[in-house]
Amino acid sequence: MILIIGGAYQGKKAYARDLFGGSFIDGAKCPLEELFSCRGIYYFHEYVKRWMESERTLEKGTELDEVLANQIIQQNPEVVIISNEIGCGIVPMDAGERRWRELVGRTMTHLAAFSGEVHRVVCGIGTVIKQKE
Amino acid sequence: MISLITGGSGSGKSAFAEKRILEYANEKRIYIATMHPYDAEAFAKVARHQRMRKKKGFETIECYTDLKNISLMRADDILLECLSNLTANELFEENGAKEKAAEQIMEGIRKLSYLSENLVIVSNEIFSDGIEYDRETEHYIEVLAQVNREVAALADEVIEVVYGIPVYHKRR
Structure with a gap:
């Protein structure tokens, strides 16, 4: 797994395209189940909001961020x-x-722990803040 | 050793700060809690942090305002969490320091640094949402930023936690 993060309008999508090619799905619009088969997704924070608002029953003692x-x-x-x-x-x-803010943060923290690479993009420039050996 | 740990909401900064202080593996470990719970959500948040600290051997002291007069004997390691709550309390609570908030918080932090071998301080990145708030809130943002800068100047290391990943802004 690879994460590309940063503030709004920092050129994350273009950075990702340069590194990994195109054909990512749009997290603000895609059917929720597509996340689990796609090559890549942008606007994941918007996906999290839609996922959070979709109906779901939780087992007691489980946290939404861990489930996702x-x-x-x-x-x-x-x-x-x-x-x-x-x-x-x-x-x-x-x-x-x-x-929503906390759910995005905690979900991303779980995913970052699992990920092989985490890139942070500022002003279009990516810095690798995590790279597994 | 003074460490300033900062990060956004849900960034894993608290877990990182706890891990940091446990690495010192000293005997006497004090946690200074600054969040004044006033509703169910805040109580849940406090409970969540208490669960995280369980069995980690912290003695917890609550300090909502007036850090400089905290009654505290020497300790090996102190974890202060966090500057954003402390600043809000000093500015907005009845018995807060108001216009002397930054000055008095810094006095408190210097006291903690004399009383401990290692001091880990948690703060919060609240400066980048591009929204212009009312005057009171803008003032709060400005005071917290000032406290962050002054603590960073004093600190041996400044670490921003990004989704659990430490990004070093200062290391000695």
């Missing part, structure tokens, strides 16, 4: 995920917005 992260790791371990870092602002007043 584990499903991706098990079903699509080679996927390239492009996501905005959305947790670096004032904590929102709205409870749903707060949940």
